[in-house]
Amino acid sequence: xxxxxxxxxxxxxxxxxxxxxxxxxxxxxxxxxxxxxxxxxxxxxxxxxxxxxxxxxxxxxxxxxxxxxxxxxxxxxxxxxxxxxxxxxxxxxxxxxxxxxxxxxxxxxxxxxxxxxxxxxxxxxxxxxxxxxxxxxxxxxxxxxxxxxxxxxxxxxxxxxxxxxxxxxxxxxxxxxxxxxxxxxxxxxxxxxxxxxxxxxxxxxxxxxxxxxxxxxxxxxxxxxxxxxxxxxxxxxxxxxxxxxxxxxxxxxxxxxxxxxxxxxxxxxxxxxxxxxxxxxxxxxxxxxxxxxxxxxxxxxxxxxxxxxxxxx
Amino acid sequence: xxxxxxxxxxxxxxxxxxxxxxxxxxxxxxxxxxxxxxxxxxxxxxxxxxxxxxxxxxxxxxxxxxxxxxxxxxxxxxxxxxxxxxxxxxxxx
Numbered sequence: 001x002x003x004x005x006x007x008x009x010x011x012x013x014x015x016x017x018x019x020x021x022x023x024x025x026x027x028x029x030x031x032x033x034x035x036x037x038x039x040x041x042x043x044x045x046x047x048x049x050x051x052x053x054x055x056x057x058x059x060x061x062x063x064x065x066x067x068x069x070x071x072x073x074x075x076x077x078x079x080x081x082x083x084x085x086x087x088x089x090x091x092x093x094x095x096x097x098x099x100x101x102x103x104x105x106x107x108x109x110x111x112x113x114x115x116x117x118x119x120x121x122x123x124x125x126x127x128x129x130x131x132x133x134x135x136x137x138x139x140x141x142x143x144x145x146x147x148x149x150x151x152x153x154x155x156x157x158x159x160x161x162x163x164x165x166x167x168x169x170x171x172x173x174x175x176x177x178x179x180x181x182x183x184x185x186x187x188x189x190x191x192x193x194x195x196x197x198x199x200x201x202x203x204x205x206x207x208x209x210x211x212x213x214x215x216x217x218x219x220x221x222x223x224x225x226x227x228x229x230x231x232x233x234x235x236x237x238x239x240x241x242x243x244x245x246x247x248x249x250x251x252x253x254x255x256x257x258x259x260x261x262x263x264x265x266x267x268x269x270x271x272x273x274x275x276x277x278x279x280x281x282x283x284x285x286x287x288x289x290x291x292x293x294x295x296x297x298x299x300x301x302x303x304x305x306x307x308x309x310x311x312x313x
Numbered sequence: 314x315x316x317x318x319x320x321x322x323x324x325x326x327x328x329x330x331x332x333x334x335x336x337x338x339x340x341x342x343x344x345x346x347x348x349x350x351x352x353x354x355x356x357x358x359x360x361x362x363x364x365x366x367x368x369x370x371x372x373x374x375x376x377x378x379x380x381x382x383x384x385x386x387x388x389x390x391x392x393x394x395x396x397x398x399x400x401x402x403x404x405x406x
Binding site for chain 2: 103
């Protein structure tokens with residue numbers, strides 16, 4: 001892809017300043033869509049139903065290569081006087097923690113062990129496609145980061161994570177978000193404990209255990225009703241904390257949960273699961289990089305659900 | 314409870330624990346049994362994206378149109394813009 005194209009990924013609501021928005025409008029970039037164009041703003045592949053596949057993109061490349069050099073490598077106009085973005089993209093709290101979350105379906109194998117389950121969109125359809133692992137991010141402020149380490153870190157000492165951290169972690173990346181556009185769920189009950197397993201002058205090793213009840217209580221009769229989603233989840237994990245930097249250098253979490261309720265609240269496409277409740281798994285890892293992909297805001301920071309505002313107390 | 318049966322319980326529970334990580338013992342329709350810490354790495358690998366599952370994750374996407382235009386003009390390449398109307402297309406999809 002990068003050999004022939006410059007790839008950009010955008011949330012339609014955060015396309016940038018007025019010159020960027022104007023460019024997007026010229027090439028038809030917006031909505032749930034793939035669009036292609038020259039740096040100067042000439043739309044390419046207009047007639048094609050574009051996908052991220054060689055078949056479609058090779059035609060776009062042919063169209064581009066047939067253009068004169070002045071259009072392929074244009075002098076760009078100044079952006080001075082451009083209006084700043086109406087909605088700037090949120091940035092992670094400086095000095096805080098960024099975790100990347102994952103979500104997948106689980107099932108028990110013949111021995112009873114929980115393993116990954118392969119599920120499909122429109123399972124009975126010959127054109128069905130497999131549901132991919134979903135990902136999201138979790139942001140913590142520097143203060144919230146420090147709150148996860150016992151103030152006197154001796155082996156065996158422990159700390160209960162503040163309720164706002166539990167609410168955010170369990171309510172946003174502790175739920176089944178396999179349909180993607182899934183709002184956060186209210187935390188009905190939760191616990192999240194970090195216990196010191198080893199401590200030196202330089203670092204602290206922590207063991208993590210937690211559990212939560214989320215959303216609506218299970219009710220078999222209301223499984224097709226709107227806003228009936230709920231789940232129970234348990235998590236375990238480990239973390240390493242650099243005392244000099246005041247930052248985590250490792251933060252691994254995995255969770256197994258059972259979810260229930262109407263899966264079609266937010267989307268039209270269905271990943272059909274016969275069992276009710278069904279098993280799902282979540283995981284989190286520390287994001288240490290600073291690539292654009294590492295800075296993508298948490299979904300529920302922008303799309304408030306039952307859990308309320310993202311950094312709310 | 315019969316003493317012989319009562320003494321058998323620890324053996325049964327231990328066997329259930331060994332047989333499959335998260336035990337089915339006393340599992341209600343909604344409750345989730347404890348997860349043994351020994352299962353952490355196995356479950357992490359099972360839940361993370363699987364090799365080859367999502368090739369789009371391996372593309373070094375930019376998230377700025379200005380930066381993309383500058384690079385496209387400099388390198389003589391067309392721009393591909395991947396948009397989603399409800400969050401970043403690189404996050405929940």
